[in-house]
Amino acid sequence: MTGEVGPEVTALEETLEEARKVADAVLYEGYVLYPYRASAHKNQLRWQFGVLAPPAYAEERSAARTECLLEPGGGELTVWVRFLQVVRRAVEEATGDGFRAVPGLEVDGRPLLPWEEARTVEVTARVPVATLLPTGQVVPIDVPGGQEYQAVTDASGTVRARLVRTRWPLRGEIRVSAQPLPGPYEALRLRVEVENRTDTPDVPGRDEALRHALLAQHTLLAVTDGVFLSLLDPPEWARPAAEACRNDGTWPVLVGPPERPRVVLSTPIILEDFPRVAPESPGDLYDATEIDEILTLRTMALTEEEKREARATDERAAQVIEQTDQLPPEVLERLHGAVRYLRQAGERPRTPWWDPGADRSVSPQTDSLVISGVRVARGSRVLLRPGRRRADAQDMFLAGRVAVVQGVFHDVDDVTYLAVTLEDDPAAELEIAQGRFRYYLPEEVEPL
Template identity: 30%
Template sequence: MTNEKTKIAMEADLILENLTHTLLYEGYSLYPYYRSAVKNQKPIPFGVIFPKDYNAYHEHSHSKMQSQSIITGDNDLTVSVTVRFLHLRKTELFQKANNEKDNEDYIPVSNLDINGKFYNSGWQTVERKITTGDIGLTQLAKGGISIPIEFDNMNEGELILNEKNVVVAKSVSSISEITGSILISAESIIESTDSFRITVVVTNTTGLENANTISRDEAIMQSFLSTHIILQTLQGEFISQQDTPVKWTTATAGCTNINTWPIVIDKSNTTLLSSPIILYDHPEINPQSSGDLFDSTEIEEALLLHVNLLTEEDRNRIGTEDEKMNAMLKKVNGLTPEDLHQYHSMLKENKASQFNNE
């Protein structure tokens, strides 16, 4: 790989990581950030892939995502595919029925304050990432390949002690097993040599008991949340489906994308991101952004001011609910008045001729 291509690849990777991280957590937790707030009691609503068993009884709860795009290059054209999503982790909180007796009776509660530390029932998420190596497009055109998605269940508990080191409560965290597949295939574009229509289908095949009667919240425990598909190549480029050159309009018109929206990330069109959130090609994160606030469609200045108005008790409570929220609060706490002022107003040079007084 040439130095120029290496530089391009590194720049694309940085843009991709920042952008994908932001999209993965869009809507993860919204102001006032408490898990008890109604709008924060449901997991992320974007890019949910439900189990096929659940989809059989709920047709609008989709069990697959399909990204289809055009890639062109030379005889050595390869592509790597990455699928990223969030997996729900549920935490249940139980208070001991009688703290003065050595018994095993516990009562479910939504939250507790023990020695000034807050404990909450609710949900958090675990990031999942599956990446293929480089796959030759000629190979894919001869027959698709299937990559398994397999993550085991997990259950772990924690005893909660008071200031006298007596057990007063316990929390139980659980992750449900999920399985699925990533089917990758390609077909040659007849109108052009060394060009292909590549298809990536992500399906949730998790077995689900009583799929006809369980609630949506129960099904989400075994769903892929905020699912994103990433394709990268070094030898070729992806054809934009928003600003398509005339030569490729017929080919791109034949692409079918299901529950996702493909965009090219870098100026060289070597990276394609399929997201459940609609974006334009070549998106950028505002360099002024202070970091995760989990609501990129909101005015960041307003959110920062709202967070700064939270009481110390509020901050402690929110920070103990989730490590991601705690990291966000630390970033906001570190902002200076000068940092906040730059959000309020900014002068930019406008080079448009109609605004010049000549």
Template identity: 40%
Template sequence: MDAVRAIADTILYEGHLLWPYRASAARTGKRWTIGGVQPKDEAERSGGRWTVSAEFLLEDGPETTVEFTLRFLHAVHRQVMDGDAPVEELRAGDVTYRTRQEAREREITSGRLPVARLLRSPVRVPVAIAAGLDEEPVAGAARIVRTWDRVTGTVVLSAERAAPGAVRLRAVVVNTGTAEDRDEAARTGMLCAHLVADASGGDFVSPAAPPARLADAAAACHSDGLWPVLAGPTGGHGTVLAAPIVLYDWPQVAPQTPADLFGGAGLDRLLAELSAGDPRGGDRATTGTGRS
């Protein structure tokens, strides 16, 4: 799953970090550029999505199981505090701390589900992430306060017989929260959302290049806001990635990409670079490889 996670993390952070960026640019008012599943009321006002879905085929047997994982970013507000006073930035020694928007990765998994169970009736997996707050002392009375809002929703999983020896799996992601405006929608949304499906005892069918006997069944699959492809090692049929951008089967992260770009020190370093001001008084611009 390492190869799948690498490409999934690239998708996860593409809308958050990898766009041409200036700290003062108007675009930064809406950092989340792809894959947002918003509360229904704001989605209907803004033309966004409050639900996304994916359908794809799985060649199954009596013991076939499948596990679904919903992954998304959860917006976090990082506020720098000088004592009890909120400030935009604070310098302590050689380090400058800045107020900014961050994000946390969230994963919701269905656990292993027999395909036979999904054929009987849909399975609903709740999305329920509580609002929260944490504090990080930095120097003296200075601290960083991080807050995040509640995110609620449902993942509905089902299956139907599509052809002899093959089922059509369907996953529907719904945001059941509410939001009064775009800012609240970002805080309560499932940002850069995507699904990973992992099969045991069965083989997923390529949506782009199905075998001839399953071509009609594959053509009858309908997805909305997510585009499923085979993922993992080239030639493997055990994993599907349903992403908010169009990919080819078995996508790979470019070999020149730093291995730790989206984890630990790599992500912290990139966040710091993106939010840093140019020492000459301007803004630093960072160019990435985003797609719209």
């Protein structure tokens, strides 16, 4: 006899599925970058996000901490700590009496290359919320090392080489605890600490340390009952508690339906609340800092030899090549752009804080200041004398030119700048219409 799954459980599972899509994008961000070849300079220095190094390597952190706020309703808290474990892939050529290591090899036109792969590791902790307050809970991280061999044969079935994949053991712990917030709201401050405790007495450099590191480490938290509170936009009563949360090496955001957020994703990459993978994206390109359309077009433009090396570099790189080569035109067209939000007709956007219109005490069009006894305002002619300490090359090129002041501006630190256009610039009218000016300090101009 099987029981029915309730709507609450189904909704939570759907939220977790959405969270894992974002988490996977974070997990493999930068794993292999365009042009997806092992020989490319961009792929020589890897593993930049969420590295928890072994304690013996003091150059990078060995622990991360997540703190977030929860309004509990009882039930259970589940914590998933996820990271990558380095797997070194070496190439060995078959000899008459065994194998020998080589920097690379081809078998029937198929290149074999050494590379550092990775495998996903997930450690789960399930804790009744009620048990967190007295003592918390400690969950060990114990990931075994090992070595695997993959024979490579030619068309005749003869073993010509083998791939040797080596991974090193990882040890650590997850500490989950909670602290009640003062006041009548019965909320909790949750803390999840992840620490790498792998014993590695000899770590001469970063490459060796990464073999014993937790890479791209991030955390998922979910409650069966209760709701998490945003640290970015908390309710007013929780704002002091949100500001007191300390997150080290990671940042928690809400995931799922905004009306009842029961899942938190804490990652080494700062995200906004309720992140999601763009529906237009056809697959992971492992470089979310790039524009999908541009990256896809550049990948499609790789030469066949470059694609051949990319396929040999990593299985994920091979998937990117196949994905872009087989991309239907209508999918590529969707990458060109999308409208996420439209205002209601007649609705006016609020003036942003940085716009001069938000502060009636300033008026760039009418404000003025005195320089060397001369009042300077919009329309004044000045000689540009850029200072050497602040000016860049573009400013220095304009030294001695005559400019016309278009406004007097103040930045957030209340420093005054003159917005100017060059008097003899034929594009000055266009720059004025678009609000594109050059900015100089008062001491960098001479009134005329």
